[in-house]
Amino acid sequence: MSGRFFCIGVGPGDPELLTLKAVRCLGECTTVAYFAKRGHHGHASRIASAYIPPSAGQLRFEYPYTTEHPAEDRTYTSALTHFYENTARQIAVRLNAGGTVGLLCEGDPFFYGSAMHVFERLRAYPCVVIPGVTGMAGAWAEALLPMTQGNDVLSVLPGTLPEDALAAQLAGSDAAVIMKTGRNLPKIRRALERAGRMADAVYVEYATMTASRVLNVRDVTTPAPYFSLILVPGWRQRP
Amino acid sequence: MSGRFFCIGVGPGDPELLTLKAVRCLGECTTVAYFAKRGHHGHASRIASAYIPPSAGQLRFEYPYTTEHPAEDRTYTSALTHFYENTARQIAVRLNAGGTVGLLCEGDPFFYGSAMHVFERLRAYPCVVIPGVTGMAGAWAEALLPMTQGNDVLSVLPGTLPEDALAAQLAGSDAAVIMKTGRNLPKIRRALERAGRMADAVYVEYATMTASRVLNVRDVTTPAPYFSLILVPGWRQRP
Numbered sequence: 001m002s003g004r005f006f007c008i009g010v011g012p013g014d015p016e017l018l019t020l021k022a023v024r025c026l027g028e029c030t031t032v033a034y035f036a037k038r039g040h041h042g043h044a045s046r047i048a049s050a051y052i053p054p055s056a057g058q059l060r061f062e063y064p065y066t067t068e069h070p071a072e073d074r075t076y077t078s079a080l081t082h083f084y085e086n087t088a089r090q091i092a093v094r095l096n097a098g099g100t101v102g103l104l105c106e107g108d109p110f111f112y113g114s115a116m117h118v119f120e121r122l123r124a125y126p127c128v129v130i131p132g133v134t135g136m137a138g139a140w141a142e143a144l145l146p147m148t149q150g151n152d153v154l155s156v157l158p159g160t161l162p163e164d165a166l167a168a169q170l171a172g173s174d175a176a177v178i179m180k181t182g183r184n185l186p187k188i189r190r191a192l193e194r195a196g197r198m199a200d201a202v203y204v205e206y207a208t209m210t211a212s213r214v215l216n217v218r219d220v221t222t223p224a225p226y227f228s229l230i231l232v233p234g235w236r237q238r239p
Numbered sequence: 240m241s242g243r244f245f246c247i248g249v250g251p252g253d254p255e256l257l258t259l260k261a262v263r264c265l266g267e268c269t270t271v272a273y274f275a276k277r278g279h280h281g282h283a284s285r286i287a288s289a290y291i292p293p294s295a296g297q298l299r300f301e302y303p304y305t306t307e308h309p310a311e312d313r314t315y316t317s318a319l320t321h322f323y324e325n326t327a328r329q330i331a332v333r334l335n336a337g338g339t340v341g342l343l344c345e346g347d348p349f350f351y352g353s354a355m356h357v358f359e360r361l362r363a364y365p366c367v368v369i370p371g372v373t374g375m376a377g378a379w380a381e382a383l384l385p386m387t388q389g390n391d392v393l394s395v396l397p398g399t400l401p402e403d404a405l406a407a408q409l410a411g412s413d414a415a416v417i418m419k420t421g422r423n424l425p426k427i428r429r430a431l432e433r434a435g436r437m438a439d440a441v442y443v444e445y446a447t448m449t450a451s452r453v454l455n456v457r458d459v460t461t462p463a464p465y466f467s468l469i470l471v472p473g474w475r476q477r478p
Contacts, residue, residue, distance in 0.1 A: 009380075012370070016260035019372060024255065071389065071476075108376045116385040120477055129383060131251070131376035131447075133258060137347045141248075141370040144362065146355040150310065153408060154395040161390065169392060172411065208370075237310075238359055 003030070003095045005125045006102040007109040007118075009132020010047045013227070014208035017133045018048065025130055026051045029102040031094045033059035033087075035114050037066055044104035057094075059101075061087045068180075080117075088121035095125050108132040112179070136177045136229060139207035143214045145233050148175045152234035159184035159230075163191050170195035175234030181224040188230060189217060202231045242269070242334045244364045245341040246348040246357075248371020249286045252466070253447035256372045257287065264369055265290045268341040270333045272298040272326075274353050276305055283343035296333075298340075300326045307419075319356075327360035334364050347371040351418070375416045375468060378446035382453045384472050387414045391473035398423035398469075402430050409434035414473030420463040427469060428456060441470045 006025045011017035026032065032052050036042030042060060045052070052058070064083050069076035094101045105115040108131050119127065136156070140147045148154045152174035157166060159180040170176055170191060178188055181203075192198040201217040205228035217230055245264045250256035265271065271291050275281030281299060284291070291297070303322050308315035333340045344354040347370050358366065375395070379386045387393045391413035396405060398419040409415055409430060417427055420442075431437040440456040444467035456469055 009372075009376075011258070014260070016263065017258045017370065019250070019256045019258055020262065021253070021255035023259065108372075108380075110379045110385045110387075111376065112387050112389070112391070116388055116474065116477075119383075119385060123383065127383060129380040131256065131372045131380040133248075133347075133370045133372055134376065137248075137350065137370035137373065140349045141347075141368040144358075144366060144368060146349045146358060148349075148351050148395070149355055150351070151397045151399050152351070153397070153400070155412070156387070156393040156395075158390040158392070161392070169411070172408070173394070235355065238355075 002125055003097070003099040003101065005091065005095055005122050005127045006100070007105055007115045007127065007129045008048070008102045009105050009108045009130055010044050011133040012107055012135040012138030012208045013047060013206065014138070015047050015050055017138065017208060018051065019130065019132065022048070022130050022132065023051045025128065026102055027053055028100050029053065029056050030099040031057040031059060031091075031101045032104065033061065033091055033101055034104040035061050035063060038062050042104070044106045047106070048104050059090060084117035084121065088118050091118065091122060092125075095122070105132065107134045135207060135227070136179075136231070139204040139229055140231055142207045142212055143202050143204050143231060145202055145231055146235055146238070147231065147233050149235035149238070154234065159188050163187050166191035167194040170197050170232065174236065176232040178230040178232070181228045181230060182226065183223075185220065185224050192217060192232070197232050200233055202233070204229060204231060241364055242336070242338040242340065244330065244334055244361050244366045245339070246344055246354045246366065246368045247287070247341045248344050248347045248369055249283050250372040251346055251374040251377030251447045252286060252445065253377070254286050254289055256377065256447060257290065258369065258371065261287070261369050261371065262290045264367065265341055266292055267339050268292065268295050269338040270296040270298060270330075270340045271343065272300065272330055272340060273343040274300050274302060277301050281343070283345045286345070287343050298329060323356035323360065327357050330357065330361060331364075334361070344371065346373045374446060374466070375470070378443035378468055379470055381446045381451055382441050382443050382470060384441055384470055385474055385477070386470065386472050388474035388477070393473065398427050402426050405430035406433040409436050409471065413475065415471040417469040417471070420467045420469060421465065424459065424463050431456060431471070436471050439472055441472070443468060443470060
């Protein structure tokens with residue numbers, strides 16, 4: 001009799017944005033697993049800390065790299081594959097012993113989440129995926145910025161796209177969210193200008209956390225941290 | 240001293256997918272407001288019912304139409320404008336009296352939500368927007384379908400778009416969510432075929448609710464209800 005595997009979305013940062021289901025399932029876990037950057041407290045584990053049963057075992061998985069590399073970097077992708085395989089194996093040991101393992105996921109597990117790599121390797125076990133509030137939803141709520149209405153097309157774009165692709169995607173959408181800003185900010189700005197969307201673009205960092213900031217993209221002077229994104233609202237016929 | 244206005248995302252359907260913050264804020268409301276279709280129990284109010292304080296007043300706002308009309312229909316849009324203005328006015332009366340009013344929103348308030356129309360008219364009051372789990376996140380969790388990873392572009396598309404536009408958007412994205420299926424299903428199917436995405440497309444109805452169903456789009460034989468959408472997953476390099 002193998003145990004159950006929960007992929008638990010813990011939301012964008014504010015611990016109050018956990019769902020009731022996330023809290024209940026966390027309470028049922030015999031092991032709680034999470035990812036962390038080397039030298040950092042895991043972000044997902046910090047968000048959920050108040051709801052992790054003191055009796056639960058913890059599995060901390062430290063990413064082999066501290067920054068994202070391009071997918072063409074074979075050394076990087078093979079290190080990550082090895083990392084996710086090892087993660088899945090360690091969780092499987094607990095599941096095979098009948099344990100209930102919860103893997104914590106920032107935001108929503110299936111929306112650009114690391115947990116997907118582990119889920120794919122463990123999907124033969126009884127799995128429950130608990131959806132979460134995404135970082136982008138936390139950001140537009142924080143910015144008090146209504147995003148999409150009626151027949152709007154929304155595009156979620158990685159800021160790593162080439163400038164031409166970004167500008168074309170922005171021109172072909174009513175609303176957009178641009179993730180992975182960081183070093184890509186100057187290029188994203190040029191794409192926003194070309195698509196004529198600079199004036200409405202809003203930059204949000206650390207949404208729903210105490211350090212949160214909302215700025216017009218034009219006014220961003222500091223380097224963009226990992227927890228930042230850009231919102232281009234739709235609903236251009238608003239009253 | 241005016242009161243506070245909460246736009247409260249109640250998630251996709253399962254009452255356990257309310258956030259802790261939604262539950263806490265609901266508990267502080269002196270009035271709970273919600274939209275409903277004529278002759279129907281309001282869906283958002285049913286989701287949140289266990290958390291509405293018995294002492295709170297309730298404001299039910301019945302949509303003037305039971306189906307959505309095209310934006311070109313002037314009689315329809317002017318009836319809706321009048322409806323949202325009246326809704327905002329009735330909530331403002333409570334806010335002016337110092338009350339705390341929570342407006343319930345299915346999914347997330349700022350993601351294709353009716354509450355946006357009311358929020359825009361009341362934003363001069365102290366407002367808090369509580370993000371929620373979207374219907375699409377509920378659907379991909381239910382379908383156990385990882386959606387986006389790495390540098391994927393995700394497009395959220397209304398099924399009301401013309402077939403050519405749908406096909407072009409699908410071809411230009413790694414992942415897509417198609418909303419407003421209903422009568423648009425035959426057209427959406429043709430667009431999926433043209434974009435070569437029919438084989439992976441998954442249809443989900445009543446996600447996170449007891450009546451939920453997950454099917455390959457090809458196998459849908461019944462008319463699509465309002466609570467249905469189509470998921471085209473990205474992450475095509477998955478292990």
